Amino acid sequence: MQRAPSSWVIDPDDPRAPPQDLWDRMTPDERQRVLDTLPSEFEVSEASPPEGDFHFNPKAAAKETLGGYFQRIGRRVYLACELPVYYPAERMFAPDLIAVLDVQVKERSVWSVSAEGKGVDLALEVLWSGSSKKDLEDNVTRYAALGIPEYFVFDRRRRRLRGFRLAAGSARYQPIVPQEGRLTSAVLGLDLGLEGDRLRFFHGLAPLPETHELLTRLGAMVGDLEARIDETEQRLDEERQRLNQTEQRLDEERRRADEAEQRLAEALAELARLKRERG
Template identity: 50%
Template sequence: MGRHTNEGEDAFPRAPTQEEWEAMGPEERARVVESLPGEVTWDEMAMPEGDRHFQAKVRTLDVLRGYFRHQRRKVYLGAELPVYYPGERRFAPDLLAVLEVEQHARDKWVVSHEGRGLDWVMEVHVGGDRKKDAEYNVERYARVGIPEYFIYDRSRQRLEVYRLPEPGAKQYERVDAKQGRYTSEVLGLEFEVVGEELQLWAGNALLLESAELVVRLQEKLEAVQRRADEEARRLAEETQRREEEARRREEEARRREEVERRLAQLQAELDRLQHRGK
């Protein structure tokens, strides 16, 4: 079962150590996974930080999901999902990504059960004490082996990015921006703070969230409709012009026939008069 103790931070549920996990049979492992809670307590979470925290998290998650869905890559993306590393106190990062795994819905991520840990984590900081995100998590996420850790500080509108220098390393190196952008080697994307927004780039392409894509598609649809309406109007005008031209030619042909008929009558009358005068 998940270990429970009685005081301090050790009072919170933890997954078994890897040694304990490996000593279990399949049924016991299943019972352990089932027993680990799929939520965290208020004592373990930062205080709620309002719309700016929520919107930044949800928008980034939406952009990432849309991008990887378009790429048809298997990437599991989660938000505030309880994560259990062997023998470690559980945590629930604002955003997380694990590459090349099944994308079914989860209530928690148990590393021993899933067979792998997280590949990328982002915390969104708005107010209050920065120590949890900027100090404690920097140490903890490096210790458990998460390759990349991003901190989006909305109060200061800046990013802090950390990366393990090599597999097996237990201490992060700070990543510097290049022309204002921070590269995620894990996700293959670039991140940039522009004004009040965190923007994501795939090469030179700015990634958009679903609502923005809907607006862009609507604008494109309206532009196509305007072009179609203009083409229909042009074709109608061309058809009308051709019809008027055809009517004009028919009228000219009728008048010519009438003139020719009248000339024939006059010629016949002239011939008749000349014949009488002989």
């Protein structure tokens, strides 16, 4: 790992990006060295172990579902799960899911607000067995202070969904009021809702299909296509058989016509012969 510029020392136990004024004074090489030095991976703490599939699957499904949707409509939205986010001079954090609008969609090791020139537009946390205080109190205060426009918390165990949005000109969140059981995200232009213990995204009344649903639909479409191909090939075989039978009948008719023509010619020749003999 490269050393950061001497003007900014990164504490491995509390890594932070430089304050914005210091970043602005750095050369491009110094900035790159800072980015190369900011940690993107951290050792798992035994006091805070991973939460397993119940925690991982919802955020992975959300990332894949939203990624597929925005790709289909041609909207550039960067999505990442547990990516280290560095605001200037702020303690690093890594939400379960972040969304940033209208930026280049590519792989990143960290999200540096100073380097990207843009902060996070939406954060989503999945709560399973961790601390509800962290997600429903601490993060509500912190994310609002950082200016993240929207924040959602999906409590899978309790089957609850909460949303928060910055009020205009304020550094405090206001709860997003559910409409017919769903929360509207102005950032995504979508609604969020629950189906049992599953988090779903909706465009209008239609839920966005998840990857396994798309694969099921694709499999059904392929099956239908293969069935139609088989039916078409069967009809073609039947048409070929009928064509062959028709050609065989035509050949038989031609053979009979040739035989009749030959007999007629023979009869005419015999008639001519008899006329000559009589004459």
